[in-house]
Amino acid sequence: MDDDDLAGLLERFGLSRKEIDTYLAILEHGESKASTIADAADVSKRYVYSISEELEDRGFVEVDDHSVPTLIRPVAPETVVDRLTRSVEEIEPEIRTRYTETERPGExxxxxxxxxxxxxxxxxxxxxxxxxxxxxxxxxxxxxxxxxxxxxxxxxxxxxxxxxxxxxxxxxxxxxxxxxxxxxxxxxxxxxxxxxxxxxxxxxxxxxxxxxxxxxxxxxxxxxxxxxxxxxxxxxxxxxxxxxxxxTAPRELPRTYEGFRNAVFQIALHRAADTRLEATVTGRPIGDRDLPATLTGEIVDVRQSLVRPATSTLPIENAFRLEVDDERYTIGGSGAFLEEFEADSVTIRRLEAE
The missing domain is CATH 3.30.870.10 (Endonuclease Chain A)
Structure with a gap:
């Protein structure tokens, strides 16, 4: 970490750039006279005296004004870090009590x-x-x-x-x-x-x-x-x-899927293993079709390209056909418009042979 990086971190604790330059000079020179620190930090001797008192109040340095001339020495790093850590720990619960959570933007x-x-x-x-x-x-x-x-x-x-x-x-x-x-x-x-x-x-x-x-x-x-x-x-x-x-191998059934592509993927895997499937779909009919909000029937076809062999006419097509009371309906997922029914959830079960 260079001086600029360290200065950026010290600024977070309320030190000005001049205060930081003075403190860094004290760190580098150890116990020193004000004139030595003033030359190193390119500030006036009077400023060093003034800022050293503030740095002492914050726990960064010690000022020995009983000696002649006055000596200024840095506090041990572990002591400074401990004090800063305790200050942050004391601030945290106070911030929490005043914090009001607001909903993050949707986009x-x-x-x-x-x-x-x-x-x-x-x-x-x-x-x-x-x-x-x-x-x-x-x-x-x-x-x-x-x-x-x-x-x-x-x-x-x-x-x-x-x-x-x-x-x-x-x-x-x-x-x-x-x-x-x-x-x-x-x-x-x-x-x-x-x-x-x-x-x-x-x-x-x-x-x-x-x-x-x-x-x-x-x-x-x-x-x-x-x-x-x-x-x-x-x-x-x-x-x-x-x-x-x-x-992967097909998952055990029965199982309910809120993600439509996930349901289609599993249907494709099970049908590839010659497993007869029944599905219950909940959602809504597309257009003005007179259909209930829930359909249950045998899955007789699937259109997908998630897994080979692809059976869809377009790579992004994911749908399956459900036979309900001798009628067949094409089921699509969220935003479906070519299909006859838009599903929110799909429950897949094995259909036992008669």
Whole structure:
């Protein structure tokens, strides 16, 4: 830490720049006369006498005015730090009693300069994920967030992970197991893109996480209109091109999903194993269709490209067909408009053979 950094920290404790220069001179010279300190700090001798009394009151120095000439000596660093720490500890409960929490704005944008902060933000967003995650990043970064990814998957969150760069081709299936619901790799570098629960997003050039000298920046956002666009770009432009390397086993049923893509993903896995499924969906009909708020029936088709083989006509299409009393209805997720029913939650069960 240089003098400017230290000065910036001392300013937080109420010291002016001149006071800091004087204090630093006292620290460097040890017990000294006022004239010596004045020369070192480029201030007047009278100012040194005046400011030393204030620094003494704050516990930074001691003034021996019984000696001739007067001597000024710095207080031991551990004593100064202890006093400052106790002051902060005394302030904290008083601040808490006066603090009024206000709701944070619903839309937030932040430019992040540090790759350490980007990694920390990725781990934080993953830890808070509730329904789904899409994530692309350089393969060499995986070990740094692996444990957080595994915890996210263990909570039942859908995690679509795309690893880019030459290192991705050297990843074996065993090393990928448990890191995501499904993992794809691409030998080209891909931008770091993260979306969480259709609300939070992060976008950064790949070199920000791989090159310590990079001066690129990341953008973090909380925006319900933009985060799905970022997820759509991931699913349409990168996910179809990458090679599927790992797919988790289907989860035990019955199970209820608030995240629609997560439900579609599990339906695709179970149908690939020739499991007959029944679903109960709650939500609302689209348009002026006369349908109840809850539908229950057998799943007879699924349209998706989350896992191979893809069955959708568009990479971002996720839907399934439900047969209810000999009628078939197409079920979509949040914002659906081509389907006949928009689902808020989906409960999937095995349909026993008759």
């Amino acid at each position: 937030q944008f932040e430019v992040i300069k540090s790759r350490q902060t980007v990694r920390k933000r990725i781990r934080s967003l993953l830890a808070d994920a509730e329904t789904e995650v899409t994530l692309s990043l350089p393969a060499e970064v995986l070990p740094q967030i692996r444990s957080t990814l595994e915890e996210t998957v263990d909570r039942g969150v859908l995690v679509l992970l795309l690893l880019g760069g030459a290192e991705s081709e050297r990843q074996d299936i065993a090393s990928l197991a448990g890191t995501a619901s499904t993992v794809r790799t691409w030998d080209a570098l891909v931008p770091t893109m993260l979306t969480v629960d259709r609300r939070h997003g992060l976008l950064a050039p790949s070199e920000l996480l791989t090159d310590s000298t990079s001066e690129t920046r990341a953008i973090s956002l909380t925006q319900e209109q933009l985060a799905p666009v970022l997820a759509g770009s991931f699913l349409a432009n990168y996910w179809p091109t990458a090679e599927e390397r790992y797919v």
